[in-house]
Each structure stands twice: as C-alpha cells, then as structure tokens.
Amino acid sequence: MTGVEIEARALRKSWGDTQAVDGISFTAEAGKFTVLLGPSGCGKSTTLRLIAGLEQATDGSIRIDGQDVTQRPPNERQIAMVFQSYALFPHLNVAENILFGLKVRRVPAAQRKERLDRVAALLGLSNLLERRPAQLSGGQQQRVALGRAVIAEKPICLMDEPLSNLDAKLRHEMRVELRALQRKLGLTMVYVTHDQAEAISMADRIIVMNGGRIEQAGTPGAIYDQPATAFTARFIGTPPMNLIALSRAGQSLRVPGADPVLAEARGALPDNLLLGIRPEDLHLSDQGVPVQVEAIEYLGADNLVDCRLGSQRLTARLQHRQEVAEGRTIRLRWSTEAVHLFDGLSGARLDKASWRAVEPATESINRMNAAVVDGPS
Amino acid sequence: MLARREWIHGWLLLTPALILLFAFTHYPAVTTVWHSFFSTPRGQRPSTFVGLDNYDFLLADSTFWQVLSNNLWYALVTIPVSIALALMMALWVDGKLRGRGFVRMAYFAPTVLPLIAVANIWLFFYTPGFGLIDQVRGLFGLAEVNWLGNPDLVLGSVIVVAIWKEAGFFMIFYLAALQAISPSLREAASIEGAGRWTYFRRVTFPLLMPTTLFVSVNAVINSFRLVDHIFVMTEGGPDNASSLLLFYIYETAFQYWDTAYAATLTVVLLVLLSILAIGQFFLVDRRVHYR
Numbered sequence: 288m289t290g291v292e293i294e295a296r297a298l299r300k301s302w303g304d305t306q307a308v309d310g311i312s313f314t315a316e317a318g319k320f321t322v323l324l325g326p327s328g329c330g331k332s333t334t335l336r337l338i339a340g341l342e343q344a345t346d347g348s349i350r351i352d353g354q355d356v357t358q359r360p361p362n363e364r365q366i367a368m369v370f371q372s373y374a375l376f377p378h379l380n381v382a383e384n385i386l387f388g389l390k391v392r393r394v395p396a397a398q399r400k401e402r403l404d405r406v407a408a409l410l411g412l413s414n415l416l417e418r419r420p421a422q423l424s425g426g427q428q429q430r431v432a433l434g435r436a437v438i439a440e441k442p443i444c445l446m447d448e449p450l451s452n453l454d455a456k457l458r459h460e461m462r463v464e465l466r467a468l469q470r471k472l473g474l475t476m477v478y479v480t481h482d483q484a485e486a487i488s489m490a491d492r493i494i495v496m497n498g499g500r501i502e503q504a505g506t507p508g509a510i511y512d513q514p515a516t517a518f519t520a521r522f523i524g525t526p527p528m529n530l531i532a533l534s535r536a537g538q539s540l541r542v543p544g545a546d547p548v549l550a551e552a553r554g555a556l557p558d559n560l561l562l563g564i565r566p567e568d569l570h571l572s573d574q575g576v577p578v579q580v581e582a583i584e585y586l587g588a589d590n591l592v593d594c595r596l597g598s599q600r601l602t603a604r605l606q607h608r609q610e611v612a613e614g615r616t617i618r619l620r621w622s623t624e625a626v627h628l629f630d631g632l633s634g635a636r637l638d639k640a641s642w643r644a645v646e647p648a649t650e651s652i653n654r655m656n657a658a659v660v661d662g663p664s
Numbered sequence: 665m666l667a668r669r670e671w672i673h674g675w676l677l678l679t680p681a682l683i684l685l686f687a688f689t690h691y692p693a694v695t696t697v698w699h700s701f702f703s704t705p706r707g708q709r710p711s712t713f714v715g716l717d718n719y720d721f722l723l724a725d726s727t728f729w730q731v732l733s734n735n736l737w738y739a740l741v742t743i744p745v746s747i748a749l750a751l752m753m754a755l756w757v758d759g760k761l762r763g764r765g766f767v768r769m770a771y772f773a774p775t776v777l778p779l780i781a782v783a784n785i786w787l788f789f790y791t792p793g794f795g796l797i798d799q800v801r802g803l804f805g806l807a808e809v810n811w812l813g814n815p816d817l818v819l820g821s822v823i824v825v826a827i828w829k830e831a832g833f834f835m836i837f838y839l840a841a842l843q844a845i846s847p848s849l850r851e852a853a854s855i856e857g858a859g860r861w862t863y864f865r866r867v868t869f870p871l872l873m874p875t876t877l878f879v880s881v882n883a884v885i886n887s888f889r890l891v892d893h894i895f896v897m898t899e900g901g902p903d904n905a906s907s908l909l910l911f912y913i914y915e916t917a918f919q920y921w922d923t924a925y926a927a928t929l930t931v932v933l934l935v936l937l938s939i940l941a942i943g944q945f946f947l948v949d950r951r952v953h954y955r
C-alpha cells in the first residue's frame with residue numbers, strides 16, 4: 288500500500304450561520320505528511336471529517352486518487368483514521384480492537400492473525416493483546432488506535448490531534464515514532480494539530496488555517512522563513528515573531544516614539560504597516576538599536592528578554608549575559624534578511640520590491656549614539 | 665481500651681439503621697418462615713406446630729400450581745418482550761429524530777402513571793362491545809371479544825398491560841446508557857465499514873449489557889411483584905386464570921385469613937426470587953463488561 292493523493296476543491300461546510308470550512312482548496316500529496324494547523328475552532332477537525340466522510344460537504348468536492356468521493360461513505364474512501372479520543376471499543380481487548388475492521392470485512396482468520404502479529408510487533412503491543420483499553424496507559428491506548436489504523440492497510444491515514452492527551456515526553460517519542468511509521472509505510476498522512484512545534488517537526492507540508500480559510504500552505508521551512516500573512520507569522524515559532532507597528536515619514540519607516548529608521552519605502556505601501564522580526568534573529572551588538580529591558584524570562588541556556596522600543600514591545604531570545612538586566616538599555620542588531628513587512632490591515636506579506644530593510648548598525652547608529660541616554664551602568 | 669471505645673461508638677452509630685433493618689426486613693422474613701411451620705389459629709384453636717404439613721398441602725393445592733404456572737408464563741412473556749421493546753424504543757428515540765423530546769415523553773408516560781390508573785385506562789380499552797379495541801375491531805366488521813372474561817385470553821390481556829407499563833420505564837435506562845456511549849465509536853466503526861446491524865451486535869449491545877442485566881433483574885422481580893392491575897381488572901378471575909402468585913398470597917392472607925398458608929406461599933415466592941436473582945447475577949455477570 289502506497290499513499291494516494293487527496294485533493295479538496297472549494298470545500299465548504301456550514302452549520303446554520305457558522306461557516307466551519309469556508310471554501311478551501313488544497314492537495315495532500317501521495318505518501319507525504321500533511322499537517323492541518325490552526326488555532327482552536329478554525330475548522331481543522333471539520334476538514335478532516337469531510338475528508339473521512341464523517342461530515343457531508345455543503346459545497347465543493349473531495350477527490351481521492353483522482354476519483355470524486357464527495358458523496359461516498361467513509362469505508363469507500365481508502366482511509367483509516369485515528370481519533371483524538373482514540374475511540375477504542377471499551378469492551379474489546381487490544382487484539383479484538385485492532386482486528387475489528389478485518390472481522391467486519393470478513394478477512395480470513397489466518398490472514399488476520401498474520402497481520403495482527405506484524406502490527407503488534409511493529410507497535411510494541413505484542414504482550415498487551417489480552418488487555419482491555421481501560422488497563423492501558425494513554426500512550427499504549429494511542430498505539431492501539433494507531434494499530435487499528437495501520438492494520439487496515441489503507442493508503443491514507445487521518446489523525447485528529449492524536450497526541451494531545453499525552454505528557455510531553457511521551458508526546459515527543461510518539462512524534463518520532465509516527466513520523467518513522469508514516470515514512471516506512473509510505474502513507475499519505477493528514478494530521479490535525481494546533482501545536483505549531485508538532486507541525487514543524489513532523490510535516491512535509493503544513494496547511495495553516497484560520498477562521499475556516501487557508502492562510503498559507505507550504506513546507507515548514509517556507510512557512511517559518513516566509514510567512515505569507517501576519518497571522519502565520521504570529522502563529523509559528525515559540526516565542527512568536529515580533530510584530531511591531533511602524534509609522535511613516537516620507538520614505539522612512541520608524542517605530543513611533545523611537546528614532547532609528549528600520550526600513551525604507553521603495554514603492555507604494557499601505558498606511559498601516561507591521562514589521563516582523565523573530566526573537567531568535569535579534570542579537571546583542573555594540574552597534575545595535577538601543578532598547579530598554581523590561582522583563583526577563585529565564586529558559587536556561589537562553590533568556591527571553593522583553594524590550595521596549597519607542598511605543599512598541601519586542602521579545603529577543605538572547606544568551607545569558609551580565610549586562611542584560613531589567614531597566615538597563617541594551618543594543619540589538621539583526622540582519623536585513625530577518626525583517627518581514629506586513630500590511631497592518633489585511634495582514635498580507637509585502638513584497639521586497641516595495642520596501643527595503645535598513646541595516647540598523649550602518650546608517651542610523653552613529654547619528655543615534657549622540658542622542659541616546661544610557662541606562663545606569 | 666481506646667480500641668474498645670471506638671468499637672462501642674461504631675455499634676452505637678450503626679444501631680438505628682440496624683433496628684430498622686431488623687424490625688422491618690429480617691424479623692418479618694424470619695417470622696414468615698417460622699409461621700409456615702404452624703397451623704393458622706382459628707377461633708378457640710390456637711396455632712400449633714405442624715411441621716411440613718403446610719408444604720404438603722401446597723404441593724397438593726391445584727390452585728397453587730395453576731397460579732405458579734400463570735406467573736411463569738406471565739414472566740416468560742413480559743420480561744423478554746418488555747426488554748426488547750424498551751431497547752428498540754431507546755435505539756429509535758436516541759437517533760436523529762424530529763420531535764424526539766415529545767416521543768420520549770410519550771414513551772415514558774405509562775411509567776409515570778400509577779399502575780392502578782393504567783389498569784383503569786386498559787379496563788376501558790378492553791370493555792366488550794364499546795371499549796376501544798372492540799370499536800376498532802368493529803370498523804373491520806369483527807365480532808366483539810370479552811378480553812377479560814375469557815379464561816384463554818385474560819392472562820394475555822394482563823400481560824399486555826404489564827408490558828405497556830414496563831417498557832417505557834426500561835427504555836429510560838437504555839436511553840441513558842446509549843447516550844453514555846461515545847459517538848466516536850460509531851464513527852470509528854463506520855470507517856471500518858461496519859453497517860448498522862454489525863455496529864449494534866458488536867458494539868452497542870455488548871456495551872449495554874450492564875443495563876440489560878440491571879433491567880432484567882428488575883423485570884424478573886416486577887413480574888412477581890406488580891399485581892395492582894390484577895386487582896382492578898380481573899381479581900384473578902375468571903377461575904384463577906389471571907391470578908399470580910402474589911395476588912394468591914394476598915387472597916389467602918386477607919380474604920381467607922389463612923395466615924399460615926399465606927406464610928408458606930410467601931416462603932416459596934422468596935425462595936423463587938432469590939434463586940432467580942442470584943442465578944442471574946452469577947450467570948450473566950461473567951459476560952458483562954463494566955466500564
């Protein structure tokens with residue numbers, strides 16, 4: 288069984304006035320790990336259930352392996368599914384749970400046993416086969432749910448936040464296991480989560496959703512490096528990207544209440560602008576932009592430092608240093624590549640053709656140095 | 665010393681409950697057994713120990729055997745039919761049904777009504793000639809039937825009333841149990857391609873087993889205990905054709921005032937119920953999955 292492609296076209300689902308899924312189109316490539324990512328209530332589960340056939344689409348179509356399955360029942364869609372709650376049958380033991388589908392489909396007993404042995408070994412369930420779900424830990428239950436999906440040997444596997452009930456350590460282990468399993472079996476995986484770290488670490492392709500629409504679809508790298516919207520920029524990364532409002536005077540873009548020019552307009556720009564820069568792209572430098580330290584969160588190796596620049600706040604991820612202390616003024620520097628610009632109203636990313644980031648060290652600093660009043664030292 | 669004080673306190677705290685339990689449950693039960701070995705005091709003749717005479721009489725009492733067989737038939741029909749009906753109604757009402765709140769209430773109504781009232785309603789249904797049933801039959805040109813006067817029909821007629829009364833009550837338990845089953849189980853099964861019947865047989869029904877056990881124990885007890893409608897509708901007649909064990913005990917004790925024989929009958933009823941209840945728990949319990 289190798290994966291097959293899933294394609295959604297202008298897919299829509301509404302309940303009364305609620306638009307849960309608002310005309311989305313995407314492709315989950317064959318054999319790839321696709322993650323649906325978004326905040327609570329954005330329509331991820333609904334999208335997954337539309338693919339599974341557990342909900343009827345209000346409009347639009349779903350194609351699996353090139354065939355329109357929009358009107359077909361779940362069992363004709365070549366899918367297996369792992370539910371968030373696992374949906375294990377409480378009265379059946381592990382073996383019976385895993386074999387449920389094969390029995391329903393009248394697979395011969397000899398073949399059932401052979402497949403069960405293989406799946407149980409693969410998932411490390413061999414000595415738990417007699418147990419009831421209530422006698423298993425969360426991680427074991429999760430593996431049983433996975434086993435039920437794997438044994439079906441369907442080319443598509445759908446998962447709705449399967450790891451959200453597990454503790455941090457187990458979650459990490461299961462992420463690695465799941466990813467390895469998907470690769471090994473060549474499944475087309477569609478995986479729902481609201482945890483961006485999980486999405487980035489597992490996905491071949493991430494589809495970021497918000498309010499029933501797709502904000503951006505792309506590889507984790509592309510989404511991290513080139514967020515298409517301010518929403519994506521804010522949603523991906525811990526801590527999230529700093530988005531600071533800019534004011535414009537002629538060609539110069541500044542933070543209100545602070546002197547340094549951070550960017551220059553080169554073409555037509557909207558009035559409301561948001562400058563985006565990731566906390567990890569900020570560095571201490573003698574030649575940087577001066578900012579006031581307001582709070583420090585110690586993370587061990589790194590610290591998250593909340594700073595004030597004019598009227599705006601930004602967070603920097605800095606290595607532990609003596610001079611970084613609350614109330615002090617420090618100087619931050621970044622590379623021009625790390626700067627993103629978004630339309631403050633629509634949230635859309637603004638093309639580099641219309642603006643240029645200004646290297647803080649070279650142009651403004653010398654002029655600045657005279658004006659800055661250093662904090663107590 | 666301290667341990668002893670605690671021990672006394674413990675017993676003191678238990679005493680009120682124990683007194684009530686003994687006075688109203690254990691003592692009557694024991695005296696009933698005791699009385700069944702004595703004759704009934706009549707006028708000048710005091711009660712005397714007669715050993716197993718009462719039981720000998722019981723074995724030879726053809727009315728007892730008829731009443732017992734009535735009761736067994738009554739149980740044999742009401743229990744499975746009312747449970748099956750309750751389950752079907754619950755499955756139906758649990759689904760996506762328009763106006764299901766109303767349907768639920770309608771099904772539950774017979775349970776809320778006292779059995780005496782229920783019996784009066786059915787008395788009207790069964791009235792020969794102008795009762796509801798005969799009126800409907802009349803529309804099709806069928807002859808009138810004396811449902812409660814015919815010894816061949818009367819037991820069936822009271823059985824119908826009992827089922828009507830009990831099914832709605834049991835439905836509530838099934839409905840509660842059904843709603844406790846996570847809908848994602850149905851979805852998981854549908855992804856595996858399980859149809860409605862397979863899902864019912866392999867998932868719903870096994871998960872309802874604790875409820876079925878509970879309901880069936882209740883049904884067994886009720887089939888020996890609920891006789892109110894016999895009083896209103898038939899008084900056990902005609903010719904004991906609709907008399908049940910408990911009704912016969914009542915008649916013996918409070919109409920013929922044969923208290924010793926009534927005690928004997930009561931002992932038989934108690935033994936019968938105990939065997940049934942214990943047997944049910946032991947036999948069925950093993951196959952029931954509890955969450």
Ligand SMILES: Nc1ncnc2c1ncn2[C@@H]1O[C@H](COP(=O)(O)OP(=O)(O)OP(=O)(O)O)[C@@H](O)[C@H]1O
Pocket residue numbers: 302305306307325326327328329330331332333334481
């Ligand atoms: N059966 C339903 N009836 C009415 N509205 C629904 C139903 N199911 C979902 N919705 C609505 O659709 C929207 C999307 O729901 P969905 O379950 O897809 O969100 P989600 O992205 O999975 O969120 P979460 O991360 O919290 O699971 C929500 O506003 C929700 O209230």
Ligand SMILES: [Mg+2]
Pocket residue numbers: 331332333447
């Ligand atoms: Mg969800």
